[in-house]
Amino acid sequence: GQQLNQSPQSMFIQEGEDVSMNCTSSSIFNTWLWYKQDPGEGPVLLIALYKAGELTSNGRLTAQFGITRKDSFLNISASIPSDVGIYFCAGQEAGANSKLTFGKGITLSVRP
Amino acid sequence: DAGITQSPRHKVTETGTPVTLRCHQTENHRYMYWYRQDPGHGLRLIHYSYGVKDTDKGEVSDGYSVSRSKTEDFLLTLESATSSQTSVYFCAISERRTGGKETQYFGPGTRLLVL
Numbered sequence: 001g002q003q004l005n006q007s008p009q010s011m012f013i014q015e016g017e018d019v020s021m022n023c024t025s026s027s028i029f030n031t032w033l034w035y036k037q038d039p040g041e042g043p044v045l046l047i048a049l050y051k052a053g054e055l056t057s058n059g060r061l062t063a064q065f066g067i068t069r070k071d072s073f074l075n076i077s078a079s080i081p082s083d084v085g086i087y088f089c090a091g092q093e094a095g096a097n098s099k100l101t102f103g104k105g106i107t108l109s110v111r112p
Numbered sequence: 113d114a115g116i117t118q119s120p121r122h123k124v125t126e127t128g129t130p131v132t133l134r135c136h137q138t139e140n141h142r143y144m145y146w147y148r149q150d151p152g153h154g155l156r157l158i159h160y161s162y163g164v165k166d167t168d169k170g171e172v173s174d175g176y177s178v179s180r181s182k183t184e185d186f187l188l189t190l191e192s193a194t195s196s197q198t199s200v201y202f203c204a205i206s207e208r209r210t211g212g213k214e215t216q217y218f219g220p221g222t223r224l225l226v227l
Contacts, residue, residue, distance in 0.1 A: 030213060031215075042220045043218045050213050090216070092214065099157060099160070102155040103154065105154060
């Protein structure tokens, strides 16, 4: 089935640094979503993107819908300890009945 | 936060017993989903619903059944639990925008251990 690629599996950064992560697909998507999951909790929606080239911010987070429609990027600026967690991307192909496909997530660690 | 609750939040059961997990929403969203999350696999779709009494299978539906008799409730049943069904189960809800584009919101999850 469809797969989304997120790599690396883990990232380690220093508090205050910026971090960028991306998600790639072999198919064209018309929706990209970014989620964050804390231990023992459900994924929480961070940013939703619906148009190629769209750039959307949510506080220190900025995400972009790639022009090719096969990728998306998430940037976190000036990281803080509470940014620790797993970041998932999800994409949806065009079509009324298409389902979301999820990446396996990137675990972000922030050193104080 | 989206109004989604899941019950129970934790459950331990024995192999061969039936188990029912409940998802309840207060958003009146049409679509509801059940996923399982396992290390190395990410989120995998079990079943979903696109309306009351309208359900369909996802990619890992074997051993699971669902029911939706009201908009707000979506039940997942493990007919005869097996150890391979030990997992964290998430419910999600969504409404579809024009062109089928959707945004899903997740519940807090149910941790199930099958001994």
